[in-house]
Amino acid sequence: MLTIYGIKNCATMKKAFDFFDQAGVAYGFFDYKKQAPTAEVLQSWIQQLGLDVVINRRGTTWRKLTELQQAEAEQADSAIALLQAQSSLIKRPIITDDSGKVLLVGFDPASYQAMLTPSAP
Secondary structure, three states: OEEEEEOOOOHHHHHHHHHHHHHOOOEEEEEOOOOOOOHHHHHHHHHHHOHHHHEOOOOHHHHHOOHHHHHHOOOHHHHHHHHHHOHHHEOOOEEEOOOOOEEEEOOOHHHHHHHHOOOOO
């Protein structure tokens, strides 16, 4: 089963929920606002994707950080603590499979559809 990580009231998240609901795809939901992802999960995402993909630099939370905090976010170890403390800094949604492999980040209907379409042998 897929797991969708994000914030429930985010507009992009709502698009992802709607897409999977309409496609009849079962998923679990992990709400950043109710519980921060573990350091191990964040480390795995950073290893799979890189900090540039995991950190949401477009949001107001990023803009409210001090220059020192932004600089610390460029180092994986200090970035993990910052992401746990301020989960709005994590891009959303992040879609993973049962093994924790990241399948998708953000919302792009074509990418979502491609993930659901079985590949030809």
